[in-house]
Amino acid sequence: MNKLSLFGLLGLVIRRDLLLAMRRRADVLTTLIFFVMVVSLFPLGVGPEAEMLRKMASGVVWVAALLSSMLSLPRMFSADYLDGTLEQMLLAPQSLTALVLGKIVAHWMLSGLPLVLIAPVLGLQFDMSLQALWMLVVALLLGTPILSMIGAIGAALTLGLRGGGVLVSLLVLPLCIPVLIFGAGAVDAVNSGMSAVSNLSLLGAFMLFALVFTPFVAAQALRISME
Amino acid sequence: MLEVGNLACSRGDHRLFSGLSFTLHPGQIMQVQGANGSGKTSLLRTLCGFIQPDEGQILWRGKRVRDLGEDYFAELLYLGHLNAIKDELSALENLQMSAGLAGYTVSEQQAITVLRRMGLQRREHLPVRVLSQGQRRRVALARLLTSDAHLWILDEPLTALDVGAVGLMQELIGEHLSNGGMTIFTTHQPLQVAGVQMRQLALS
Numbered sequence: 001m002n003k004l005s006l007f008g009l010l011g012l013v014i015r016r017d018l019l020l021a022m023r024r025r026a027d028v029l030t031t032l033i034f035f036v037m038v039v040s041l042f043p044l045g046v047g048p049e050a051e052m053l054r055k056m057a058s059g060v061v062w063v064a065a066l067l068s069s070m071l072s073l074p075r076m077f078s079a080d081y082l083d084g085t086l087e088q089m090l091l092a093p094q095s096l097t098a099l100v101l102g103k104i105v106a107h108w109m110l111s112g113l114p115l116v117l118i119a120p121v122l123g124l125q126f127d128m129s130l131q132a133l134w135m136l137v138v139a140l141l142l143g144t145p146i147l148s149m150i151g152a153i154g155a156a157l158t159l160g161l162r163g164g165g166v167l168v169s170l171l172v173l174p175l176c177i178p179v180l181i182f183g184a185g186a187v188d189a190v191n192s193g194m195s196a197v198s199n200l201s202l203l204g205a206f207m208l209f210a211l212v213f214t215p216f217v218a219a220q221a222l223r224i225s226m227e
Numbered sequence: 228m229l230e231v232g233n234l235a236c237s238r239g240d241h242r243l244f245s246g247l248s249f250t251l252h253p254g255q256i257m258q259v260q261g262a263n264g265s266g267k268t269s270l271l272r273t274l275c276g277f278i279q280p281d282e283g284q285i286l287w288r289g290k291r292v293r294d295l296g297e298d299y300f301a302e303l304l305y306l307g308h309l310n311a312i313k314d315e316l317s318a319l320e321n322l323q324m325s326a327g328l329a330g331y332t333v334s335e336q337q338a339i340t341v342l343r344r345m346g347l348q349r350r351e352h353l354p355v356r357v358l359s360q361g362q363r364r365r366v367a368l369a370r371l372l373t374s375d376a377h378l379w380i381l382d383e384p385l386t387a388l389d390v391g392a393v394g395l396m397q398e399l400i401g402e403h404l405s406n407g408g409m410t411i412f413t414t415h416q417p418l419q420v421a422g423v424q425m426r427q428l429a430l431s
Contacts (some may be wrong), residue, residue, distance in 0.1 A: 023315035084309025093301035
């Protein structure tokens with residue numbers, strides 16, 4: 001019998017979550033379609049003034065990304081909680097923090113990465129310039145993992161609660177405001193011909209900070225929720 | 228060796244049990260008895276470390292399980308009311324994934340052998356969703372055969388099992404005990420393991 005290393009476990013959890021998502025595609029598609037719909041509704045509702053659309057583009061895309069990541073959050077641990085897999089995860093002879101990190105990475109690949117990839121296409125509806133589109137992708141690439149990481153804490157805390165979906169949004173959305181501000185700010189900076197380095201550095205700093213602390217906090221929250 | 232001293236546990240304001248003490252040596256098996264709601268599952272979950280006891284201590288090989296943490300989990304196998312299997316995955320994938328979560332890898336050949344012994348021939352590659360309740364329980368129980376954990380904590384392992392599977396469980400537990408393992412379990416069905424004295428713990 002071969003023992004599994006810490007990285008082996010991390011890989012296993014990611015592979016497992018991706019495999020489960022492939023067998024249950026509707027969940028992944030819901031998030032993506034919601035994002036596409038919300039972003040596409042704005043040009044229709046606001047009207048075709050290119051100047052105004054260009055101005056609001058980054059804000060709209062970011063708010064939609066925030067909302068659609070909220071949509072997928074309650075599912076992060078709930079299926080494992082309901083079928084008892086989470087109990088077994090808490091009993092894994094490896095660090096629960098690493099296991100939670102694996103789940104966060106898988107969640108981001110399923111709910112964050114698709115948004116990053118489709119965002120430039122949606123940006124075209126807002127007549128965004130090439131540089132702005134490029135910056136939008138980079139900012140989303142730095143920002144969406146933070147949403148998954150902070151969201152993991154909320155999802156773990158509200159596990160098994162009635163109305164947990166609403167509660168998780170109330171808990172997590174305020175914490176995501178800085179990401180929204182600096183993410184949208186990076187694109188605005190490019191639009192107004194300034195450097196976006198400060199915004200991106202702050203986003204990167206947030207991401208590293210979240211990477212260090214959130215898996216541990218979410219793991220503790222899971223232990224509390226299971227009691 | 229598992230030592231439990233003066234253990235007390237409550238859910239909400241309701242005290243489930245207190246002053247509970249026992250010692251389990253290698254090769255011993257203990258059945259936890261009690262009416263519905265007497266705290267059998269809570270006791271087993273406390274032993275797993277999911278629930279913090281109000282009082283008392285749980286020692287594994289002389290050390291507190293809270294301090295041991297992952298080292299204790301490596302020697303522990305818990306099977307709860309829930310099967311911890313995924314409907315979307317096949318029996319084979321489920322077994323390999325749960326082995327992975329328990330910290331070891333199982334080859335495909337090994338997993339198929341184990342599933343066959345559990346009476347799941349030609350079901351290895353079917354999604355668990357199409358299996359019956361009893362067959363799902365068998366998939367969950369297949370973990371017992373791949374694991375090298377010393378302490379088995381089984382909560383109602385015989386639910387939904389037919390006579391043949393109950394016989395198989397008795398055989399598995401017998402093998403585990405003769406290899407120096409320990410078992411604590413709850414059940415409302417009769418379970419006899421040949422050649423071993425069954426210890427009883429009654430919760431009231």
